[in-house]
Amino acid sequence: MASTYTNPEYPYRRSPDQDAAAPVHHPVIIVGGGPAGLAAAMDLALQGIKTVVLDDNNTVSVGSRAICIAKRTLEICDRYGCARPMIDKGVIWKHGRVYFGEEQIYEFDLLPEQHHKIPAFINLQQYYFEEYMVDRCRQMPLIDLRWLHKVTEVTSSADRATIVVETREGPYRLSCDYLLVADGANSPIRESLGLESKGQVFEDRFLIADIVMEADFPAERRFWFDAPFHPDQSTLLHKQADNVWRIDFQLGWDADPDEEKKIENIRPRVEAMLGKERKWELEWASVYTFRCRKMDSFIHQRVVFMGDAAHQVSPFGARGANGALQGVENLCWKLAAILDGRAPPALLATYDTERQHGARENILHSTRATDFMTPKNAATRLFRDTVLDLARDYPFARSLVNSGRLSTPCTYDDTPLNTADQADFDPRMRPGAACQDAPITGAGGQQEWLLQRLGNRFVLLLYGTLPASAGQQLEAALARLKREGNRTDVLWILPQGQQGSKDNEVVDSEGVLAQRYDLRPGSAYLIRPDQHVCARWRTLDADAVVAAAHRALGQDLAEEQAA
């Protein structure tokens, strides 16, 4: 096997907890140092919460798995401070081709919208993605990352969880207020608690091969239905960093996974595809059966499930790790507010409701893509082939071709944390939506991005100026929120052509911000710590801001429960 990547080896370290007479108590313990667990540790650290992260291994992902990292994921990582190396290392792509049989039936350009800091997608091997996260975790003093510490037992009660951790130097016990479990799709902890992730197994197998080659074709996504070199099945070719190319061969249900993984069986498949003359080497290969499933509830007393342990999707649409990070950012600010006593424990249940919605959406999209690619009967096979045939000449049919709808952020439309619009607004940035980025200029004239100014606490975004009386009322309202522990910062947006004089006065330098958020003088948005909108107004009312912040912190839920 070729190797463009050497897995880092993180050392085992003995923790003082292992020498304590009684089990040491921590506010939050995270099980699993994959994308979900690492993201949770960074998110909580940014909110001032200490965590212990336990991983049974001493390195990042062995072999790539995830390759397609979506914009929202990178925006979340940018908030954590680790997106830059990902974007620098990753392959930015926006062009794709779709083939049916011998021919290309169409090509597409993702035509990414201008004026965003982060590209629409990058392709980056999962091991790099995780390595850059680990690097960032190690810079954060609130994170205690313990490699080769394996959780072997979990007991949960109404007010705490206790665990047994196995190490090469023997076992030890810990307890915590909240145990965040991100131990992967097979989640032994989920099973040990008698909990289940339910859904559908797709009766199909895929050979996933990462090969190294110097190729003369561009970084495009190429997808074949029924390719001449791989008849009746689909094939995908996509570029990653270091001249590594991902090839997915659909194999069908009858394929023998152990045979298909052998290099002598992979070689002829790749040669049929790329030609015998082309030089390449295998970097990593595996055979997968995919499934879509989720738990009925992600919360079990003080144990909270995240990532693949909570919800799993087939990779068409790249919603696994991307979905995991959207879940993590949803959970962490809520947990921090509860631990600080700034929000009632009832707020936690909205992680479940909001992310059940997200998980259902991800499962729906990846199920539809899988169903399109693997027709279940003669009728759907005929429709699929007819769609592909018509797609060559008729644009309408292209909208039906589905080889994966790439991950986009979920909008929490029905959450009780939203304050419904009272005024007329463009629906795009409605309550529940993830904030879109826009270029801004700071008071010193420096170019910046809106999203860098949002997150980790509530932000009230205000467009234009306020009458003096309204300004005083607002100040009193913000002071009240601050007294309650919920710091809410104001970000003044000034129209193009003006100039800010304070740090929190920024200019909508391209006019894009006002457009994207449908701002008119006096418009205001309240934005959650996870950069999702929770309320907006055409005219600011200080009491309404306090009420909306309380609502977003789950105070109405607590009253309902108490009543």
Added chain:
Amino acid sequence: MSKLNTDTNFTDADAFYAALADVHRDRSDAESAAINARLILLLANQVGDQHILEQALAIAGQIHIEE
């Protein structure tokens, strides 16, 4: 004269395709053929305009199946 629209016009193309697959799930070939015939007649009536229907029929008739 009215022209057949071959640009995307679905409000939700993926949801339509999923519903189409659903109506054919666990059906015999004969049942599927009958479902398709009924569907075409219903949609043709919705379109109504004979001129447009003829353009659609002309495209649909251009099949090339190797026997």
